[in-house]
Amino acid sequence: MEQKEIDGVLDQVRAALEHGNIPGAISALATLHPADRAEAFADLPADDQDEIFPKLGNEAAADLLVEMEDEDAADAAGHLPSAQLADVLDEMEPDEAADLLGDLPPAQAADALAQMEDRDDVIPLLGHPDDTAGGLMTSEFFALRPQMTAQSAIDFLRGLNREAATPYYLYVVNRQGVLIGIVGLRDIIISRPDATIESIMKPDVIKVPVGTDQEEVARVMTRYDLLALPVVDAEGRLVGVINYDNIVDVIEEEATEDIYRLANVADGDLQVWSPIMLSVRRRLPWLVLNLLTAFIAASVIGLFEATIAKLAVLAVFQSIVAGEGGNAGTQTLAIMVRGMALGEIQFRDTWRALLREAAIGVMHGVVVGILVGLGAWLWRGIPILGLVIGLAMVGNLIAAGLAGTLVPLTLRAMKLDPALASAVIVTTVTDVVGFGLFLGLATLFLPLLIPAGG
């Protein structure tokens, strides 16, 4: 759907609302795909939203809540009386209902849950952390027994509610509920009607335990190109299924989190249009942390204040050495963090990675060191200044490669997110090394520098 079509419908909705015509507004919205409808709905003023939402009907309200941002959905659902909320939740997939319940105030969630018809499907899904296999899975899946025939499986599918989601795969479980096989819908269709499921199923099933981290879930589903991934408990019993559309969200979430953390934004949920005060609360602490580390770097400069007092031109060049180190360190960091997210690097690869980045640092250092040395010499006419800045640059670019590699690997070995705070640490290292090396060398060579430039 094009943006202008959504805008066109929005104009109709607004026109209807101006005349107090709520049913008209609702039927205009209904012409949109649910995803577009949620976007259009979110663009309406809060008052209009509050007026429309309770009158939508349970199924339409459920569709809308599923497509809305989590916070907005919790807000809209929170305004419904709990009996109506229970009916709306009954219209959702169990995992979606569980997600929404988790975002509501506990008392209201308990109230609505108690009044739900399908609560037995939803209860087992509550209590799993959102970012694990258990938090992503749905309890709505199709389990066959190995002795069933292809024909009885088809009859079983025919008997399902037409509205239920199409299963991509059917799972086969034994009497204890242990997952023992998988069979595709088409394999069933093209088999002889009296063939047993056992004879057409594949016994090797890729599966994950219920506590698996969502990043690992995404990695498994992506690696093996799976449409759905079964989730098992400690005894190997099938307890749920994760569908591919949840994985796309996980991949986008994890990528956003990495991008944000590398840029010192602590909260992956922050968005362009998040409330201003929320943005400030999530960003300001990192700026303050950076300020503290900036004072550390500044105190290194402070050690050489006497040198700078004799030769102010050093203040002109010190930032070049430190800044370029920060840039090189950030490059290494980005590649390492992304490599870890995509499963390309393990902790056992540390030495190999360190040597590699050190070698790259040397090469970058030599080239950039010569360029900056020549630049400084030509600009200021002090050859020895070029030598000092060039040498400091070589050292700092090597430090950048090492810090950019070691920091994320160490964070991960400590079971922390490799992207968390790593940019702060790496740039502090390159600032300290950069300022220290450049001003330290300049202090050493000061007698040679002053007569020429002082």
Added chain:
Amino acid sequence: MEQKEIDGVLDQVRAALEHGNIPGAISALATLHPADRAEAFADLPADDQDEIFPKLGNEAAADLLVEMEDEDAADAAGHLPSAQLADVLDEMEPDEAADLLGDLPPAQAADALAQMEDRDDVIPLLGHPDDTAGGLMTSEFFALRPQMTAQSAIDFLRGLNREAATPYYLYVVNRQGVLIGIVGLRDIIISRPDATIESIMKPDVIKVPVGTDQEEVARVMTRYDLLALPVVDAEGRLVGVINYDNIVDVIEEEATEDIYRLANVADGDLQVWSPIMLSVRRRLPWLVLNLLTAFIAASVIGLFEATIAKLAVLAVFQSIVAGEGGNAGTQTLAIMVRGMALGEIQFRDTWRALLREAAIGVMHGVVVGILVGLGAWLWRGIPILGLVIGLAMVGNLIAAGLAGTLVPLTLRAMKLDPALASAVIVTTVTDVVGFGLFLGLATLFLPLLIPAGG
């Protein structure tokens, strides 16, 4: 599959190779899932790879090539005689064959294509840019006619090669090949056998033109939770289908590209273990570009060299103002770039976004400005220095918010990637404004600063 299982199989493969037992090595590899097999194969020395690959058999070789990294696959395929390569390509899905052909030297690709049996499926896919809908689509899809009955559709599916991929959806086209509807596999199964396809299909099909950018394709498929997206030509004729597994790759690719570009790594294909010289070639130009902009910032400091010569402590604090501005600008940039990638912000939102980031900049500036002012005052005992650095910080954090918003929006309005070079430009702005404001204010207040601290 666990890493240790892959490692176990690798040990068996190596043991077999030591005894020159190629068939033994191949059958050990065959116990792995194709994705794991490709990883294990990539871990073998190049000599062993060259010995194993031609003896794999066409289907196994095709499976392996599909799972390998593009460059490695082109390299391995390039070593096959063109008749054998043609047979291997015939075992692949048409879109996979087209991708591999696109990575081979043109003469060899033309040679292999000429000898392929399925070349008519592959030829229409060649010549579409890799990063468009045409480059992502496969020509292997299932099109039904509206007059067919559900039973004849099932018979048609039964008649398909068992190895062919299961279709998620079936498309309905008219006599001219124009896409007029879509029907799910289960809808066919549960319909009366004599129902026509026209009566059970949904006529509203979400589709994209063949030239659509891959980012837009990913956005549409994610937004509407589609397993497959039909691709049409200018006349609305169905020419291909994009499957969801390609989209996961696109999303990861685009996220990697954004992360890299924000970190000044120009090439999204660069990986942790890319050849060292390739890494240097892709990263060094950005370091050199950064060096040039660092000289611009340094020349701003140079304007105030006389001030610094009189009061060296300014050199200690100048980097705090500039660096903190860089951090705040990078935060804004990350949120803007991610918001654009996920479709949350358009160019028409510029004013609203600018005002928002300016407001955030003021709030950050006031808090950080007071903290840095107090810090400087307490550390050096010069209250007026605290005032100067605090004011400069407020100004620079506002500049950071504005630059972090304007630069990516402007790049996108110019049809460039909003992440490309934006970090360089934003940090140059915050360096120039930071150094200029702080040293400029210090020069103004110099008579007040010197008696106290000189």
